[in-house]
Every structure is written in structure tokens, then in C-alpha cells.
Amino acid sequence: MDPRTSAQDVMRCDLCETAVVQMHCDTCLVNLCKACVGEHFSADLSKPHKIVHFKDKKSTLIHPRCTSHDEEMCEMFCTQCDVPICTICLASDQHLGHKLARVLEIRDKKRDELVKKQTELKEKIYPNYQDIASDVQIRMSQLEKEYGDLSTAITKHGEDWHREIDKLVQKLKAEVDEMKNTQLQTLQKHLDEINKTISDIKDEINSVDSVLESTDISSLFSLPSTLDRYTNLPRKITVSIPTFTPKKLQADQLFSLKIGKTIPLKSDKHGYSLKTRQKSPEAGSSPPVKQLLDEPETVTTIDTGYDRLYNVACLSDEEIWTSGQDGTMKLYSINQGSQLKSITTKSGNDPTDIAVTKSGDLVYTDYNDRTVNIVKNEKIEEVIRLQNWEPSGVCSTSSGDLLVIMYSSDNIQTKVVHYSGSTEKQTIQFDDKGKPLYSSGYFNKYYITENRNLDICVSDYGAVVVVNQAGKLRFRYTGHTPAPKNQSFNPRGITTDSQSHILTADGNNECVHIIDQDGQFLRYIQCGQWSYPWGLCIDTNDNLFVVHYVNRQVKKIKYLQ
Incomplete structure (x- = not known):
């Protein structure tokens, strides 16, 4: 029977290929018969061959070879150098004073x-x-x-x-x-x-x-x-004979028929926990879905003492900046309701609008002085000075840039300008047909904010105008019927929350409108009689701060679950 082709034959010696295997070299991993052991030893005298019975093969531990002395086996280990060493290395000064351990340990x-x-x-x-x-x-x-x-x-x-x-x-x-x-x-x-x-x-x-x-x-x-x-x-x-004129419907008009809607699937960007295999709360970047409360709740009321109160901006969840009719900007503690700081504008004029940058600095516009200014360490620095244009609303973007809405000195044109520092990056003024996006021809208070989806939202005369990041018109929101007081829509302050809701103050109807990011009306927040809401801002917990222009108060309102 041919030992090389028979699957039933016993194992043979790797050297002579005829005798039955009896021994094994654990060093070279070679099967041997007793007669060939001596030949295997003499074939390579450089190795310390470990010959064992075949049944005990692989029982001898093979020490690592020294990286500095190829022929030497290492029985010690230098923990400081994290390498195995041989006796020659050990006798040298290379590892003198180092902590050593046995390789087997x-x-x-x-x-x-x-x-x-x-x-x-x-x-x-x-x-x-x-x-x-x-x-x-x-x-x-x-x-x-x-x-x-x-x-x-x-x-x-x-x-x-x-x-x-x-x-x-x-x-x-x-x-x-x-x-x-x-x-x-x-x-x-x-x-x-x-x-x-x-x-x-x-x-x-x-x-x-x-x-x-x-x-x-x-x-x-x-x-x-x-x-x-x-x-x-x-x-x-x-x-x-009567005629029949079919109504032509485009694809987008068919959707507007509201046959129904599917709620988009939200991607659960989550990780698994080894112990519980539940969703890790920090794994996803999308904010949790929050529902509107049936009845919004007023949490805190802050009296400011201004002659007329216009604007509010959140510095943190504990502090807010305010501005009004006396040329100052005041910082208030939300919980205590006390004034912490007061800064007078550089020109002494009333600030048109205020905002807080990503780094926590206060920014304000001065339409009389035609400037945009930043307050750092209580020192005012002029960032932008305009020619033939007067700034109105200002906001800080998610990237740390500034968006400023301004109107021409002759009240004929209105535009949004995107600034990086004092450098103009983008101008948004006309739609795809070359028509003005924003109203003009009369003095108006314009306010601006950036939504989470990077849309640019402006409270214009009688409308909220929303364009995408590229400046293309997405929609105009012109109010909702019936209005609380059946008055014309008159938006002032504007802000957005973590759900990409757009909130705008309506002074004529003494309420705040909440619409979704696509311009669909969701609900009103009633502000009370003679409140005339003006400025708005949202903190990191989605609490709404509403300026009451007439009674000079700021109210903190919880409206999301």
C-alpha cells in the first residue's frame, strides 16, 4: 500500500518516509522514527532540538528567539523595554537596572x-x-x-x-x-x-x-x-352646449390634495450596550422628538424697568440679555430676576437688535450709526460699518458667522447679508425671477434667525420669509385664520427650537405663532391682553422667552413636553 496515497495507513517518518512515526521534534515540528533521530540532530546543530514521544508532541514550550542574537533563545523578559532577552543581552549593559521577569511568567x-x-x-x-x-x-x-x-x-x-x-x-x-x-x-x-x-x-x-x-x-x-x-x-x-374644462394638476398639486401623509422614518442612530443592549442616549445626534403642550405654562416673569422693551437673547440657561429704549443692554439672572450687568451702546443710540454669538459674546445692531458691533469683555468693537444701508435684525449662525438683514437708506431695498467677521460672504435679495424677496418702501423692523436645517428665516412686513442656505425661496407664511384678535398678521421677533419649529411674535394679535420648518401652522401661544409681544429667544432646553413690549417684562414659557 502506497503510504503517500492511502488514507488508512499509519503516519510515517518525515525523513525516511517508510518507518512508523515514534518520535517528534517539538523544535522543528518534524515527525521521526527512532532510527532517524540521530540524522535529524546532525542535520542542523544550531538548534536545541527537543525530541519527545509522538504522543507528547507540542508539549515543549518554544521560547522566543532573541532579536539581537539570532541563535539564542530568550528565557527572560525586560518589562521596561517590553522585549524578551537572552543570556547574552542579560550579561550586557543594555538592560542594566531594568526590571526583569521570566519569559514564562x-x-x-x-x-x-x-x-x-x-x-x-x-x-x-x-x-x-x-x-x-x-x-x-x-x-x-x-x-x-x-x-x-x-x-x-x-x-x-x-x-x-x-x-x-x-x-x-x-x-x-x-x-x-x-x-x-x-x-x-x-x-x-x-x-x-x-x-x-x-x-x-x-x-x-x-x-x-x-x-x-x-x-x-x-x-x-x-x-x-x-x-x-x-x-x-x-x-x-x-x-x-356646456363646456368642460378639466383642471390640470401637477405632481406637487396632487400632493397638496392631502390624500394622506406618511410620517418619515427617523433613523435611530444608536449604539448597543453590551450589558443591557439598549439604545445609548449619547450615540445619536438628532434631538429627541418633543410634542407641543396642550397648555403652555409661564415659568418665570422678569421685570426689566425699560421705558419700552424690544429684544431678548439667551446667554445661557441661567442668563439673558435684553435691550430697549434707553440705549443700554442689560444682563439678567433668570432664576433670581435680578440685573447682573448693564452696557451702554457706543453711540448712545437704542440697539436695533441683539444676539449672542456661538462663543458667548453679545452682538448688537445700531441703525442710526449704521454699524454692527460686538461686546467682548465689556468692551465694544465695531465689526461692520455700512454705507447707504441701515442694519436691522442680526443673528449668529451655527458656524459662528453673522446674518444681518438691512434696508437701504431710501427705504427702497431690503437684503440679507452673510458675514464671516467683517467679510461679506453672501447676499440674499431676489428670488429666481428677479423679484425682491423682502418688502421695502417703508420703515419696518426686520428680524432674522437660522433654523436647525440651515434655513434663513426673516420676519418681514406681514409675512415670515424663509429661504434655504443658498438663498432660494422656500415659502412665505402670511398668518393663520382665524387670528386670536382678528387683526392683520404683524410679525416681530423670530426664533427656532430643537424641533426646527419657527416661532414669531405677532403684536397685533398678542400671540406667538408656531409653524413647522415647511411653513405649516401648528398653534398659537396666547400672551395676554396689552402684552404686545416683540422679541423672542429659545434656550437649550426649548424654553421660550417672550418680550412684552408694553409692560416691559420678559416671560419664560414652557410649551414643549
């Missing part, structure tokens, strides 16, 4: 660590991954079912719509049939009258023929003179 420690890691992999991590895979499979099955149910519901709703449309079509066709039948009846009656007249005319013709053929002269005198009544032809009935 280090091996045991590393082996224990590896066993622990393997145990964790076997007993904790691997089962966790199995559970997660099972959970994902279950979710996939649920997803198939739920999406199937969703498709079925949409199909059913579509069938309901088809039935309603069929009813409308049948009703319209029935109206058309009724009009047709009415007109046919009118024409049939008219036709019957004409046919009767035709019959009468035939009779008259026959009568005249008889008289003309008669030799009796008296019959000619006795024929009634009725021919004249047929000379007036019957009236002509003109039938007016």
Missing part, C-alpha cells in the same frame, strides 16, 4: 489576559451579537409586515378616493345628462310644433290645388285667406 500573564478576553468573547460579546442579529431579523420581519400594512392602508385609502371620485364623476355626468335631456325636450317640442305646421301647410296646398282645379268659381271666393300666417317662419332655437 510574562507568558502566563498574557495567557491569562487572553483567556479572559476569549471568555468575554465566548460568554458575553458573542451571545450579544447573536441576540442583536436575532433582534435585527425580528425587526426586519416586523418591518415587512408593517410596511405591508402601510401599503394596504394606502391602497384602501386610494380605493376610497377612487369611489369618491367616481361618485363626483357620476354626479357631473348626471348633471350633463339632465341638461341634455332638458334641451332635447325643448327641441322636441319645437320640432313637434314645426311638424304640425308643415302638416297644416300641406293641407293648405291641397286645398289650393283643389280650388285651382275646380270649375266652380264660387269656391275660389270662399277659400279663407290664411296663407299669410305661414310667411312668418318659426323662431330659431339656439342651443348652448
